[in-house]
Amino acid sequence: MARTRLLFACLALAVPLVPATASASPLAAPLHASGLVLSVQPESGPLRTTQLNCEPSGGLHPHAEQACDQLTPVEGDFRRLEETGAMCTMELNPTKATLRGKWRKKRIDFQQVYSNPCVVRAFTGKVFDF
Template identity: 50%
Template sequence: MVATRLTGRIFLAAATLAGTALVPALASAEPDADVNWSRLNLSVSNDNRGELPRTVVLSCHPVGGSHPHAASACQTLSAVDGDLSALSEGQAMCTLIHQPVTYSARGYWQGRPVTFEKTYSNKCVAEASTGKVFAF
């Protein structure tokens, strides 16, 4: 009877250890559900006005965050595969007044890190170049 109890405890201990060893392996074997997850912290700062930067969070895949035009912004970013430097200057009639504005983005696009910062000569040029991405 003692041998039976001892054998049962040995099997229980072995099963517990085997299960504990498998948990990390199983966790890493699962597909990454967040591969297409995208989240960017966006900011707009007016260089010569002394204002605090405005910031929002933009989430895509699924669309959300605090961005007021998240769906349009995500669509614009999808067109350039999240590469904000690939956004080109759009067609707009802008004045030549020099009032620099800096747009920046930090975060992830479909699992890839994103870092972007660019200073435009004025808000009109910036908006023509980036569409709804920084429209907040």
């Protein structure tokens, strides 16, 4: 009986030490200077959304590094991106491209409607290529 009490006393003292030890070296989450949520919504088609982090590049965007490389010189304003020169059909399928989040310390909320998904990619390069 004395051994059982001693065991419980030791366990009672050890339990508070476990969280303190576990929190002594927390995992550092990467700090991103820019975090954006991008979406593409064609009139005839599904909504697609992804996350893009820049500085450093990452997130769920399949071309994060190239997209960040394009957004950096225009300070996150995708309307200032240079046209890629891609050839698109004359299909009419109005498509809204939306970019929301933080670029460096500035909040951004942009959207633009293009005539179809191909034109979105032609005007925004890898940024909306997901």
